[in-house]
Amino acid sequence: MIRQNIKVAVDAVVFGYKDKSLNVLLIKRNIDPFKDSWALPGGLVVENESLEHAVERELKEETNVTVDYMEQLYSFGTPDRDPRNRVISITYFALVKPEHHKIKADTDAKDVAWFDLQKLPELAFDHKMILQKAKERLQNKLTYEPIGFDLLEDKFLFSDLERLYMIILEKQIDRRNFRKKILSFDILEELDEKVSEGRGRPANLFRFNKKQYFTLKREGFLFDIK
Amino acid sequence: MIRQNIKVAVDAVVFGYKDKSLNVLLIKRNIDPFKDSWALPGGLVVENESLEHAVERELKEETNVTVDYMEQLYSFGTPDRDPRNRVISITYFALVKPEHHKIKADTDAKDVAWFDLQKLPELAFDHKMILQKAKERLQNKLTYEPIGFDLLEDKFLFSDLERLYMIILEKQIDRRNFRKKILSFDILEELDEKVSEGRGRPANLFRFNKKQYFTLKREGFLFDIK
Numbered sequence: 001m002i003r004q005n006i007k008v009a010v011d012a013v014v015f016g017y018k019d020k021s022l023n024v025l026l027i028k029r030n031i032d033p034f035k036d037s038w039a040l041p042g043g044l045v046v047e048n049e050s051l052e053h054a055v056e057r058e059l060k061e062e063t064n065v066t067v068d069y070m071e072q073l074y075s076f077g078t079p080d081r082d083p084r085n086r087v088i089s090i091t092y093f094a095l096v097k098p099e100h101h102k103i104k105a106d107t108d109a110k111d112v113a114w115f116d117l118q119k120l121p122e123l124a125f126d127h128k129m130i131l132q133k134a135k136e137r138l139q140n141k142l143t144y145e146p147i148g149f150d151l152l153e154d155k156f157l158f159s160d161l162e163r164l165y166m167i168i169l170e171k172q173i174d175r176r177n178f179r180k181k182i183l184s185f186d187i188l189e190e191l192d193e194k195v196s197e198g199r200g201r202p203a204n205l206f207r208f209n210k211k212q213y214f215t216l217k218r219e220g221f222l223f224d225i226k
Numbered sequence: 227m228i229r230q231n232i233k234v235a236v237d238a239v240v241f242g243y244k245d246k247s248l249n250v251l252l253i254k255r256n257i258d259p260f261k262d263s264w265a266l267p268g269g270l271v272v273e274n275e276s277l278e279h280a281v282e283r284e285l286k287e288e289t290n291v292t293v294d295y296m297e298q299l300y301s302f303g304t305p306d307r308d309p310r311n312r313v314i315s316i317t318y319f320a321l322v323k324p325e326h327h328k329i330k331a332d333t334d335a336k337d338v339a340w341f342d343l344q345k346l347p348e349l350a351f352d353h354k355m356i357l358q359k360a361k362e363r364l365q366n367k368l369t370y371e372p373i374g375f376d377l378l379e380d381k382f383l384f385s386d387l388e389r390l391y392m393i394i395l396e397k398q399i400d401r402r403n404f405r406k407k408i409l410s411f412d413i414l415e416e417l418d419e420k421v422s423e424g425r426g427r428p429a430n431l432f433r434f435n436k437k438q439y440f441t442l443k444r445e446g447f448l449f450d451i452k
Contacts, residue, residue, distance in 0.1 A: 002270055008232045008303075008314055044228055047312060051303040075301045075316045077234075077277040086273060088234055088316070090301045143446055144370050220369050222448030 007087045010055035011042030011127070013073060013134040014065060016098035017151040020160070021116040022167045023098065024131060026123070027062050027109035033083050034124035038115070040131070041065075042089065043108060055092045063112045064104040067094045074133050081126045089125075093134045095150035117167070138168050144220045146187050146213050155191060155205040185221060187213045233313045236281035237268030237353070239299060239360040240291060242324035243377040246386070247342040248393045249324065250357060252349070253288050253335035259309050260350030264341070266357070267291075268315065269334060281318045289338045290330040293320045300359050307352045315351075319360045321376035343393070364394050369450065371443045372413050374434065381417060381431040411447060413439045 014025040026038040041062040045054040052070065060066050070092035077088040098114055105112040115121065123131070141147055147168070148161055158179065166173055182188065189209050194202035240251040252264040267288040271280040278296065286292050296318035303314040324340055331338040341347065349357070367373055373394070374387055384405065392399055408414065415435050420428035 002272075004233050004270055004273060006234045006271065006273065007230050008234065044230055045232065045303070046228075047230060047232065048305050050305065051301065051314070072300060074298060075277065077271070077316065079274050079276065088277075088314075090303065090314070090316075144448070220448065220450070222370070222446065224446070 005085065007082075007085055008045045009042055009087050009089045010045055010051055010058060011040040011089050011091045011130060012055050012059045012070065013040060013091060013093040013131060014059065014063075014067070014096055015093065015134070015138070015151070016096050016101075016114060017160070017164055018098040018114055019116070020163055021118065022151075022164065023114040023116055024120075025063055025065065025103070026113060026115050026121075027105060028111035028113075029124060030108050030110040036110075037124040038121045039124035040091075040127045041109070041112075042091075044087075051090055052092070055090075061107045062105065062109040064106070065096065065101045067096060070094045073130075073137060076126060076130060078126065089130070091130050091133070093137065095147075097151065097153065099153075135168070139170075142168055143223050145217045146185065146208075146221070146223075149208050149210075149213055155193070155207050157195065157197065157203050158188075158206055159197075159203065161188075161206070181223065185212070185216060187216060231311065233308075233311055234271045235268055235313050235315045236271055236277055236284060237266040237315050237317045237356060238281050238285045238296065239266060239317060239319040239357060240285065240289075240293070240322055241319065241360070241364070241377070242322050242327075242340060243386070243390055244324040244340055245342070246389060247344065248377075248390065249340040249342055250346075251289055251291065251329070252339060252341050252347075253331060254337035254339075255350060256334050256336040262336075263350040264347045265350035266317075266353045267335070267338075268317075270313075277316055278318070281316075287333045288331065288335040290332070291322065291327045293322060296320045299356070299363060302352060302356060304352065315356070317356050317359070319363065321373075323377065323379065325379075361394070365396075368394055370446045370448060372411065372434075372439050372447070372449075375436075375439055381419070381433050383421065383423065383429050384414075384432055385423075385429065387414075387432070407449065411438070411442060413442060 016023045027041050029035055029037055029039050041059050043058040055070055073091040073093045075090045079086055103112045148164055187209055188206045191205045193205045196202045242249045253267050255261055255263055255265050267285050269284045281296055299317040299319045301316045305312050329338045413435055414432045417431045419431045422428045
């Protein structure tokens with residue numbers, strides 16, 4: 001086979017809904033290049049492990065977060081994306097509930113934190129572009145399958161779901177229209193429990209109807225919030 | 227950086243509609259391993275080229291087919307997928323009109339041909355799995371965007387579009403319901419030209435309304451043929 005000096009890495013985009021915002025899990029790099037910069041967790045694939053194992057291992061090592069499943073996002077391979085050597089990154093993404101994970105930096109990471117997508121620091125390498133791709137994937141998903149089950153608490157306010165959609169779509173949505181459409185899919189169960197938030201009237205909690213949610217996730221629907 | 231002996235390849239899944247069937251472009255390998263087996267066109271990435279350039283170059287070299295754009299499909303990286311060395315394949319796919327391309331084998335290919343997806347030979351490596359992934363992508367696309375513009379002749383019979391959908395969905399569809407739904411999207415223009423096929427009455431030719439087609443491709447729709 002021809003000589004080829006390209007390395008293969010994996011990077012993880014882990015989104016979580018936290019403090020009423022969509023967050024992404026970042027590490028502060030402990031090593032050059034981009035030492036002390038924030039970056040997506042990730043690293044080189046070890047020779048005999050699968051790509052899925054590699055990304056789950058790197059995520060666990062650098063952030064202490066374990067996930068059951070990561071979806072492959074995209075492979076980034078511009079020749080100069082790493083100053084050391086040509087490195088191709090095969091990226092994966094997952095949606096988690098931040099409060100279920102205790103984050104802790106280790107190995108190549110000197111720090112780990114959740115960052116609001118709207119208040120991101122400068123990122124190492126082409127990680128800003130990777131994050132952009134992950135946001136687009138999430139935006140796409142939202143138009144043809146329900147979203148929120150992996151991100152929201154088991155019981156949530158309708159306003160949380162609404163906010164999640166607005167953040168992902170990056171625009172204001174017509175609240176009345178949104179409520180009508182979402183309810184028409186029968187994926188939500190309104191509970192007989194209320195919570196108070198700020199100065200508003202107590203609002204009902206909702207939870208997903210798992211059966212209907214996963215049926216629609218499998219079959220697809222069209223959610224066209226303009 | 228850690229020592230790592232993984233090579234990076236690209237492979238191309240090129241679909242075309244030909245002889246009333248969905249076809250895929252395959253090459254017969256000229257080299258070991260899997261010499262004389264049919265396989266997807268592809269090969270190792272040269273150090274300083276982009277992944278997109280690599281896949282378009284390999285496709286052109288081995289089959290003489292040039293495409294304007296290939297969409298990244300998925301990256302396959304099971305450690306033992308190549309008996310020589312660990313090779314990760316970043317795969318791409320394209321839809322073409324076979325009659326617009328003159329195929330010709332060269333370099334690592336001793337032959338090249340279009341194969342009906344329903345009459346495939348044994349394939350080298352994990353290429354059957356790659357093809358399966360490409361079919362799934364096509365099936366998914368078809369549920370949320372129009373398809374056919376890149377595959378069918380400029381003027382086509384309604385039955386060709388219907389057949390294309392049935393082949394991709396791998397099932398019979400209710401023809402009346404299909405016709406009603408497709409026409410409701412306003413992506414088709416019925417022409418004042420008829421052709422005869424077999425023993426049936428002459429049937430009208432159609433073409434896509436490009437403006438409406440590409441608007442819907444961008445915005446998405448839900449096409450739920452059960």
